[in-house]
Amino acid sequence: MKDLFASLYNKVLSFFHQAENKDKESAKDVACNRLKLVLMQDRTNLSPAIMERMRNELIDLLSKYLELDRELLDLNLAQEDDQMALMLSIPVIRAKDEKEIEEILKAEDEKNEVDDEELENDSEESEEDEDSDDNENSEDEDLDEEESDGENIEDEDDSEDEINDKELEE
């Protein structure tokens, strides 16, 4: 008898669940939402890999001045009427103080100088870039990052995993 009631109860429950789900996600709604997302990607020509890279570069840049919560940083493209908008939500833990920023910038300048020297020694091709301004130097940096083999990337992943693990432990 108990079983009978239980199964009946479950059936009624599942019926209402189904009805609820139908209301929430009709085939038309699913189609609309999937389409909107895919069109956003189509219209920008930015692949997920490039978006991820842009996200990381933005974090690196902002981290010089602010202490950020890397995991919660949210970067998305959204359609606002006819205009495409880049939505960036950054949880700031705290602003770094002047001393810290100065140190970071100083370290960076030194690193740039070293990079420049390396480039000069590297090949003849890079000589053409010698006279060019800082902008192009920063481009060279990007290239270097690309050329570097997978090890660095893996290292980054590992460190991120470690952070996750820590969080889990807490």
Next chain:
Amino acid sequence: MAGRVIVITSGKGGVGKTTTSANIGTALAKAGNKVVLIDTDIGLRNLDLLLGLENRIVYTIVDVVEERCKLRQALVKDKKNPNLSLLAAAQTRDKTSVNADQLKDICEQLKKKYDFILVDCPAGIEQGFQNAVAGASEAIVVTTPEMSAVRDADRIIGLLEAREEIESYKLLLNRVRPNLIESNDMMSVEDVVEILSAELIGVIPEDTGIITSTNKGEPIVNDDNALAGQAYRNVARRIMGEDVPFLDLRQPKGIVDKIKNLFTKLKGKV
């Protein structure tokens, strides 16, 4: 006289470009305009079949381009409607047999003698599309309320917007199934218009009559009773500048639905 050159395109195949071309062309001609239909789907020609002209084609667009005949000789006049002519595609050649400049030149010549030049574009976004669009200043983008067709239409709209010579483009939503829209199983006309943010020029219901009309080689606009024919005639009138309200495509309901409706209405009042 300076005729209007309108390209009918879609990106995706099978959404009804050729059917649309044949029907709008026929409707415009019936309304008294001088119309030429150009089939640019070289290698896969079908517009001749839909118009029932397949046995009367002597010269094709490739013959014109390669100067084996004059443009005037290659235009096939419709039996019933002398206002309507077809410039057929070659069936045994490919898309490289004609280039964009040559098509542009043909359109320029036809503009002088005709009110409307409708260019039926092949599927895809490659050479064939680039050729078809070359001579046009207006476009009709045909799509259906399916995800893949809408996505391809969006791509086509992007390409059209990048072309300076295209002054305006309009959306034609084909194969709409009102009962599926009502049950929330298919995207509605409003959904598609919102997603593509394009102006609508027509909504054509799915109609089995299209199959029989294709089989007979007679465009459905010639059938006064068909809803799809009525919808295409309205598109033609909108192209001519008339302000025509969109059809109510919902089919008359059975008695059960009527009773259901009554109850939902009553429920709303209580």
